[in-house]
Amino acid sequence: MECVVEVEGAEKRYPGGVAAVNNVSLTAGRGIHVFLGPNGSGKSTLLSMIAGVLKPSAGRITVCGKDLWGPRGLDARKHIGYAPQDPPLRPLLTGYENLVRHALFRGLSLGEARRRARELLELVGLAGAADRKVGEYSGGMKRRLTVAIALVGDPDVVVLDEPSTGLDPTARRELWDIVVRLREEGRVVLLATHYADEAEALASKVYIMHRGVVAAQGTVAELKERYTPVSVILVEAKEAPPNPEEARSSLMLPGVEDVVVEGPVFRVYAARPNVVAPRVLEAMVGYGVEVRELRILEPSLEDVYFKVTGTTLRGEGVGG
Amino acid sequence: MAAKGPITAIVLGGLKELVRDKTSLFWILVFPVIMVLISGGLWANPNPRPTPVGVYVDDTSSGPFNATLVTMAMEETGMFEIKHYDSLQSMLDDIAEDGSPPLGLYFPQGFAANASSGMPASIVVYRVNVSELWVEVDQSKLLGFLSGMEDRVRLTILNYALPHAPPGYRGYLEALADPLKTRVEEVNTAREVSQAVIAGYMAISMVVVEALFIGLNVGASMIHEERESGGLRALLSSPVPSWAILAGYTLTTMVYIALAGLASVAAGFLIGAEYRGLTPGILAASAVMVVLAGLFTMGLGLLLAPLARSAKGANGLATAIAFPLMFLGGIWIPAWMLPEPFRTFAHYFPLSRLSDALKLMIVYGGTPLEALSMTPPVLVVAIIAVYAVGTITYRRMLSMMVEKA
Ligand SMILES: Nc1ncnc2c1ncn2[C@@H]1O[C@H](COP(=O)(O)OP(=O)(O)O)[C@@H](O)[C@H]1O
Ligand SMILES: [Mg+2]
Numbered sequence: 001m002e003c004v005v006e007v008e009g010a011e012k013r014y015p016g017g018v019a020a021v022n023n024v025s026l027t028a029g030r031g032i033h034v035f036l037g038p039n040g041s042g043k044s045t046l047l048s049m050i051a052g053v054l055k056p057s058a059g060r061i062t063v064c065g066k067d068l069w070g071p072r073g074l075d076a077r078k079h080i081g082y083a084p085q086d087p088p089l090r091p092l093l094t095g096y097e098n099l100v101r102h103a104l105f106r107g108l109s110l111g112e113a114r115r116r117a118r119e120l121l122e123l124v125g126l127a128g129a130a131d132r133k134v135g136e137y138s139g140g141m142k143r144r145l146t147v148a149i150a151l152v153g154d155p156d157v158v159v160l161d162e163p164s165t166g167l168d169p170t171a172r173r174e175l176w177d178i179v180v181r182l183r184e185e186g187r188v189v190l191l192a193t194h195y196a197d198e199a200e201a202l203a204s205k206v207y208i209m210h211r212g213v214v215a216a217q218g219t220v221a222e223l224k225e226r227y228t229p230v231s232v233i234l235v236e237a238k239e240a241p242p243n244p245e246e247a248r249s250s251l252m253l254p255g256v257e258d259v260v261v262e263g264p265v266f267r268v269y270a271a272r273p274n275v276v277a278p279r280v281l282e283a284m285v286g287y288g289v290e291v292r293e294l295r296i297l298e299p300s301l302e303d304v305y306f307k308v309t310g311t312t313l314r315g316e317g318v319g320g
Numbered sequence: 321m322a323a324k325g326p327i328t329a330i331v332l333g334g335l336k337e338l339v340r341d342k343t344s345l346f347w348i349l350v351f352p353v354i355m356v357l358i359s360g361g362l363w364a365n366p367n368p369r370p371t372p373v374g375v376y377v378d379d380t381s382s383g384p385f386n387a388t389l390v391t392m393a394m395e396e397t398g399m400f401e402i403k404h405y406d407s408l409q410s411m412l413d414d415i416a417e418d419g420s421p422p423l424g425l426y427f428p429q430g431f432a433a434n435a436s437s438g439m440p441a442s443i444v445v446y447r448v449n450v451s452e453l454w455v456e457v458d459q460s461k462l463l464g465f466l467s468g469m470e471d472r473v474r475l476t477i478l479n480y481a482l483p484h485a486p487p488g489y490r491g492y493l494e495a496l497a498d499p500l501k502t503r504v505e506e507v508n509t510a511r512e513v514s515q516a517v518i519a520g521y522m523a524i525s526m527v528v529v530e531a532l533f534i535g536l537n538v539g540a541s542m543i544h545e546e547r548e549s550g551g552l553r554a555l556l557s558s559p560v561p562s563w564a565i566l567a568g569y570t571l572t573t574m575v576y577i578a579l580a581g582l583a584s585v586a587a588g589f590l591i592g593a594e595y596r597g598l599t600p601g602i603l604a605a606s607a608v609m610v611v612l613a614g615l616f617t618m619g620l621g622l623l624l625a626p627l628a629r630s631a632k633g634a635n636g637l638a639t640a641i642a643f644p645l646m647f648l649g650g651i652w653i654p655a656w657m658l659p660e661p662f663r664t665f666a667h668y669f670p671l672s673r674l675s676d677a678l679k680l681m682i683v684y685g686g687t688p689l690e691a692l693s694m695t696p697p698v699l700v701v702a703i704i705a706v707y708a709v710g711t712i713t714y715r716r717m718l719s720m721m722v723e724k725a
Contacts, residue, residue: 109325
């Protein structure tokens with residue numbers, strides 16, 4: 001039977017604060033489910049609840065048919081591997097020892113745990129550093145070890161919270177390869193990121209996280225189709241306009257769907273960019289903006305994110 | 321069994337971390353050794369100064385074995401510094417005023433005549449009424465001297481009397497001969513104080529002191545440490561029941577205490593401790609008592625955990641509580657030396673009872689049964705209750721952390 005993660009109306013309210021996660025429902029089967037959103041959008045809170053370390057204020061979460069917070073909660077956790085955003089590592093133990101420790105928590109025998117630890121260190125490219133104390137590891141190494149910890153129990157459901165933060169480009173590619181392999185092995189992967197390119201590269205399904213809710217969900221193609229059936233004219237000015245709101249409205253020309261101003265960068269959404277681009281340039285010069293560069297881009301997930309939430313993945317922006 | 325792996329993981333990890341963490345190593349292995357060596361060194365020569373002893377002679381009778389002979393013999397040993405008084409009252413006043421001299425020797429009327437003629441002769445030792453160890457030592461020195469003296473008197477009497485006695489009467493005479501009637505006034509105890517006993521006492525005390533420090537520290541800080549290192553998240557997302565985490569940490573505590581205990585006992589050897597009667601029975605009873613001590617202190621530590629916000633804070637709190645308990649709980653300093661109300665507190669304090677029971681067996685040669693009588697069921701129940709309430713506190717903290725993460 002295929003293992004599925006089901007979230008029904010999950011909610012997390014901290015005392016005195018707004019809901020960090022508000023009424024989220026989803027069903028995640030095999031594949032890579034990417035939760036895309038900037039800092040504070042509720043990704044970690046949601047994944048913590050799914051990983052079984054944070055109790056929802058309301059709602060129900062089941063993993064492989066077992067209620068995570070019910071009487072068989074420990075059973076449900078057997079199916080989960082979790083790489084939290086903050087690496088759960090003992091600095092005085094070596095990478096190898098940390099892995100063995102977690103393997104033992106997962107019920108492996110000492111012999112199995114040792115074998116599994118060596119195997120996973122190899123997988124995440126830490127075999128050379130296996131016997132060094134984790135306190136001496138770099139941030140990227142800790143991150144990779146944390147991913148290995150998530151895999152130690154051969155889980156059906158792998159929860160990875162910002163696994164690529166702090167990795168150099170090569171290590172990031174290698175991590176992506178591992179994640180793709182997890183999908184090919186038929187696992188359910190839940191991955192949080194604030195990188196649109198990571199979502200684009202990996203996601204079987206993207207969940208646009210915004211202020212604690214899933215604002216939109218679908219495959220990358222579906223989302224682009226739904227939210228940006230237009231291209232983007234990217235205009236980089238020499239400096240940011242003194243009044244972004246005014247600059248924005250001066251660019252809302254015929255044929256322009258929307259304009260987003262982020263510092264000196266203008267994103268102009270239009271169905272026929274080749275026709276609109278010269279007019280945009282003209283209008284900008286008229287408005288007194290010195291243009292440094294103009295490009296026509298295919299829409300990206302970043303644009304989708306903006307269209308859906310009105311904010312960018314780096315934080316709040318100005319625009320439609 | 322599902323919990324075996326997690327427990328192994330916690331204990332193995334704990335041991336490895338101990339070996340790599342210089343601070344923990346110090347407290348568990350170096351600190352007890354230093355404490356035992358220093359305190360044993362202090363005691364090794366318990367009283368180098370001559371003990372001041374006041375002497376008042378009320379005796380006008382005569383005989384070869386008289387007060388002058390006794391006091392001269394005392395001075396000759398170099399162990400005593402005699403101060404003569406011309407009235408009993410002035411001697412008692414000096415003792416009462418500031419305990420200087422702490423001891424007085426009173427030779428009543430008829431001492432010389434009686435002692436020299438084979439009649440029982442009375443002698444009174446006055447002792448300042450404070451529970452201070454030096455006084456104990458001084459007093460036992462004096463009593464030791466007097467009993468040596470008595471042996472010599474006895475021998476003289478026997479040698480004098482035996483030629484006149486029918487054959488076979490020697491035993492009867494020996495039994496009868498009790499020439500010196502020594503009476504000690506205002507005595508609290510007259511305990512045996514030898515280097516072997518002192519060293520043993522310190523070493524076994526240190527085992528319990530370590531149980532106090534380790535249990536409180538591990539119990540108070542474990543949940544904070546797991547949370548700060550992120551390990552709690554990993555544990556909560558794995559199929560490990562909370563009791564297994566607790567069992568792992570409790571076992572780790574026991575292993576730490578065992579290591580510290582071995583270090584203390586070994587340090588005791590270095591300063592000449594004699595451990596009497598290390599029979600399998602005593603070892604087993606001792607193990608049970610050390611485990612009880614560990615459960616008690618770990619339970620206390622778990623109760624302290626919610627009062628702290630971080631592992632560092634928890635360790636500070638645990639140490640702040642352990643230090644006074646070490647001195648005022650009747651563990652390191654014997655209960656009888658403590659002022660009220662600490663003496664009463666120590667009497668009911670489980671660690672003091674356990675430590676006394678351990679010393680009774682290991683230092684004073686008592687039997688396991690005698691030791692067990694010092695740890696009555698109510699004490700065991702109390703200890704287990706403290707641990708149980710501690711575990712409930714732990715579980716409540718854990719479920720609070722699941723709400724907040
Ligand atoms: N323990 C906590 N107590 C109170 N508020 C919290 C706590 N953890 C997270 N939050 C708040 O919940 C919101 C979502 O945070 P988080 O899930 O960490 O977002 P993300 O992982 O997307 O950066 C944020 O506004 C954050 O400040
Ligand atoms: Mg996060």
